[in-house]
Amino acid sequence: MAKQSDVLIIGGGPGGYTAAIRAAQLGLSVTLVEKEKLGGVCLNWGCIPTKALLHAADNLREIRQADVFGIEVNEPKIDLAKMIGYSRNVAAKLNQGITYLMNKNTVDVVYGEARFIDAHTVQVDDQQFSARHFIIATGARARCLPNLQFDGKQVWSARHALTPTEIPGRLLVVGAGAIGVEFASFYNALGTKVTLVETQSQLLPAEDKSIADCVQDAFTKQGIEVYTESVLANVRTGANSVTVQINEQTQEFDAVLLSVGVIANTEQLNLPAAGVNVSQGFINTNATMQSEVAHIYAIGDVAGAPCLAHKASHEAILAVEHIAGLPVHAVNHQQIPRCTYSHPQVASVGLTEAQASEIADIRVGTFPLSANGKAIAINHTDGFVKTIFDKHTGELYGAHMVGSNVTEMLQGYVASMALEATDEELSKMIIAHPTVSEAMHESVLASMAKAINM
Numbered sequence: 001m002a003k004q005s006d007v008l009i010i011g012g013g014p015g016g017y018t019a020a021i022r023a024a025q026l027g028l029s030v031t032l033v034e035k036e037k038l039g040g041v042c043l044n045w046g047c048i049p050t051k052a053l054l055h056a057a058d059n060l061r062e063i064r065q066a067d068v069f070g071i072e073v074n075e076p077k078i079d080l081a082k083m084i085g086y087s088r089n090v091a092a093k094l095n096q097g098i099t100y101l102m103n104k105n106t107v108d109v110v111y112g113e114a115r116f117i118d119a120h121t122v123q124v125d126d127q128q129f130s131a132r133h134f135i136i137a138t139g140a141r142a143r144c145l146p147n148l149q150f151d152g153k154q155v156w157s158a159r160h161a162l163t164p165t166e167i168p169g170r171l172l173v174v175g176a177g178a179i180g181v182e183f184a185s186f187y188n189a190l191g192t193k194v195t196l197v198e199t200q201s202q203l204l205p206a207e208d209k210s211i212a213d214c215v216q217d218a219f220t221k222q223g224i225e226v227y228t229e230s231v232l233a234n235v236r237t238g239a240n241s242v243t244v245q246i247n248e249q250t251q252e253f254d255a256v257l258l259s260v261g262v263i264a265n266t267e268q269l270n271l272p273a274a275g276v277n278v279s280q281g282f283i284n285t286n287a288t289m290q291s292e293v294a295h296i297y298a299i300g301d302v303a304g305a306p307c308l309a310h311k312a313s314h315e316a317i318l319a320v321e322h323i324a325g326l327p328v329h330a331v332n333h334q335q336i337p338r339c340t341y342s343h344p345q346v347a348s349v350g351l352t353e354a355q356a357s358e359i360a361d362i363r364v365g366t367f368p369l370s371a372n373g374k375a376i377a378i379n380h381t382d383g384f385v386k387t388i389f390d391k392h393t394g395e396l397y398g399a400h401m402v403g404s405n406v407t408e409m410l411q412g413y414v415a416s417m418a419l420e421a422t423d424e425e426l427s428k429m430i431i432a433h434p435t436v437s438e439a440m441h442e443s444v445l446a447s448m449a450k451a452i453n454m
Contacts, residue, residue, distance in 0.1 A: 007023045012137075013137060013139050017039070045158070048090060138264075176259075181196070184219065198229075211401075240254070345404065
């Protein structure tokens with residue numbers, strides 16, 4: 001007989017484990033099926049371990065610039081194995097934390113691959129499980145290209161880029177979204193000659209053009225070769241290298257990292273048996289994350305873009321509370337923050353200037369970090385803060401930042417947007433001095449032609 005639970009969750013990533021915890025808090029019996037490791041790609045092979053490596057890269061840059069502050073040091077030596085080991089240990093520690101949380105919340109964790117038998121039952125190895133509600137949170141995986149298949153040697157996915165055995169002399173990064181830009185920054189800091197290729201007209205295509213231009217200028221100064229509106233041709237993979245043609249110029253690389261999007265993990269679920277449909281590989285959902293089959297929900301990457309861990313976690317809470325009969329509000333995609341941990345960092349929420357100008361008369365305020373006292377004191381003056389408001393109502397349409405550690409500052413704008421704060425209200429806030437976040441306030445003032453320090 002199939003084991004019964006109130007909620008069965010497929011996938012133990014940020015969406016799945018969050019859903020499990022919230023469901024348990026609401027008194028529901030929960031079964032969580034995970035095929036590999038709790039925490040999913042984000043915790044084990046994505047968000048968290050990459051940040052450990054990127055922090056190491058930031059430390060390298062700080063050491064190399066220490067003489068600015070009167071500190072003389074020799075060129076730092078890189079112990080790649082230790083650096084990678086630290087990153088893997090961070091992931092392992094957090095994986096253990098998720099395991100603890102599952103036990104604490106009496107979530108029944110089953111390891112294996114779930115496959116629907118019908119709309120009310122899944123098979124995991126030789127066991128069957130049924131539930132009143134299902135939440136599919138199986139995530140997504142890296143997409144490859146027809147002429148470049150992942151082999152872990154010359155052709156890398158992000159997972160391969162996280163665990164190199166040696167530092168490549170020349171690396172080609174294909175795709176300049178957040179993942180591609182972050183790895184370009186990391187390997188550049190290690191001394192790799194990095195070439196970054198993007199088919200669209202700018203790096204970070206989801207970001208405001210002025211932000212993308214700033215990042216491209218910074219990358220060029222750092223020695224990263226950037227090609228936009230470009231494609232690869234005549235790709236040839238050899239025993240120890242890859243030769244490609246970029247804009248009719250033939251170049252050779254030790255490895256190629258593909259960051260060209262993701263494919264939803266749906267193929268093994270046998271969704272037709274449950275009556276669940278997909279569109280371009282992603283599961284169709286409504287505002288409460290339900291598929292066409294009302295008791296089957298889908299959250300996170302498997303439910304479509306943007307493929308972000310915090311979106312998955314938010315959708316998890318929404319789906320579980322809807323199952324429990326609580327009042328819920330649909331996800332406002334305009335208020336989903338975006339962070340890229342490159343050098344310089346990028347952080348944004350809401351509409352770009354181009355998008356906002358299509359729907360309203362707007363006012364834009366920009367404030368450079370070079371005019372911020374704290375940024376000058378710590379020698380991190382590259383970048384700026386940009387805010388976009390409705391010219392008539394003062395509604396905050398978008399906020400965009402580029403510079404050192406701006407990802408830690410973004411939440412102020414996220415909260416402001418969620419609370420519907422206007423430019424007038426934000427202008428009256430008292431911001432601590434000296435802080436880099438003063439630039440956020442000055443940007444608001446600049447949109448009103450009232451900036452003080454510029």
